[in-house]
Amino acid sequence: MPVAPILDPSSTYGFSDSESFAAASEAKVGAGYVYTRWANPTIDAFKSTVADLEGAEASEAFASGMAAISSVYLTLCSQGDTAVVARQLYGGTHALTQTLLPRFGIETTLVDVDDYDAIEKSLDGAKLLYCETIGNPRIVVADLPRLAELARAADVPLVVDNTFASPMLCRPIELGAAVSIHSATKFLGGHHDLIGGVVCGSQEIVDRVADLARELGPTLSPFNAWLALRGIATLPLRVERSSRSALAVARALDEHPKVTDVCYPGLDGDPSKSLADRLLDGKGGGTLGFDVVGGRSAAARMQDALELIIPAASLGGTHSLLVHAASVTHTQLSAAELIAAGISEGFCRLSIGLEDPDDLIADLDRALEAA
Ligand code: PLP
Secondary structure, eight states: OOOOOOOOOBOOOOOOOOOHHHHHHHSSSSEEEEEEBOOHHHHHHHHHHHHHHHTOEEEEEEHHHHHHHHHHHHHHOOOOOOEEEEOOOOOHHHIIIIHHHHHTTEEEEEEEEEEEHHHHHHHHSSEEEESSSTTTTEEEEOOOOHHHHHHHHTTTEEEEHHHHHHHHHHOOOGTOEEEEEEEEETTTTSSOOOOOOOEEEOHHHHHHHHHHHHHHOOOOHHHHHHHHHHHHHHHHHHHHHHHHHHHHHHHHHHHHTTTTEOOTTSTTTTTHHHHHHHHHHTTOOOEEEETEEEEEEEHHHHHOOOOSSSEEESSSSSSSSSEEEEOOOOOOOOOHHHTTOOOOTEEEEEEEEEOOHHHHHHHHHHHTTOO
16 A cells, blocks of 8 residues: 555546446546546545545635635626625735626625624625635734624625635634635645645535536646645644744744834734634744835845745745735735735735744844845
């Protein structure tokens, strides 16, 4: 028996008799592998592993986090429908909901993730309520049980992007969400070497998402499923380590004279600390935000002076990565939208990797001298 997962790259499967070929083709899944856009053994292994980790009945895999997110919207919403969306969002999801979906007649009502009155009022007739467990980019923790309660009362599914938390810190379905989504590109993969996504939920809802995906075609490649499985083997260790290091870095930045507004839910006094204690196993995760005194030009000088931390647009992997929010992850937002999302000119997001936290703090200290 092999210890490592088996990589099956085949795009299609041969049949020795016409009857089973016809039967398997009609079923698409469950009666033998036919074609990898429909199902593949390595992708199936990835799907069942993530569903297990999320405490979900089922999951469907995608070529990217955005493919997973857009497929959920297109499954649950049709022309003329409305979704209620928490404003504290990854820029790509902001663009999807504010620009692309309206072109297909799907409108959204933007609300603050903690404005429960506005959320309750908006839910009437909506097709889904959407938020991120840890909202981008200010690392705001969502009160998922409370949102799930509001969604349940309105008979609307709560859909959660759980990318920043990973299933190690939070399992939204256990807290009442109908759907939990990941960009597997981040913590699940964990090594900056794959793009992928996954949608977890009940068998019924995942079957509907999978039906859409089989026609639309945003399929995860078997190799990326294999890489993601390899990454998941060390997920608990990586999340534990990056959370511990992120707390040390957040504390150091909080004391630094050239930094203000450190956002990290593990930090005493952070607005999300009590929610993180309750919902994230007492941890703050591997991502933090901070504002460089002096605005955009000072943040750029700091970024250019980094030697260990890499200026790069992703998170949740082995290496620590920094992005300047207004010029990289949230370029889709107008100046007014940036202010509404609490993104100031000097705001940076830092994803902590597996390096020695003392080395990371020394790198930031040195770079901030240039700011
Ligand atoms: N969700 C969150 C919270 C993200 O940060 C990102 C990407 O950064 C995505 C979704 C999109 O994932 P992908 O880049 O895999 O499409």
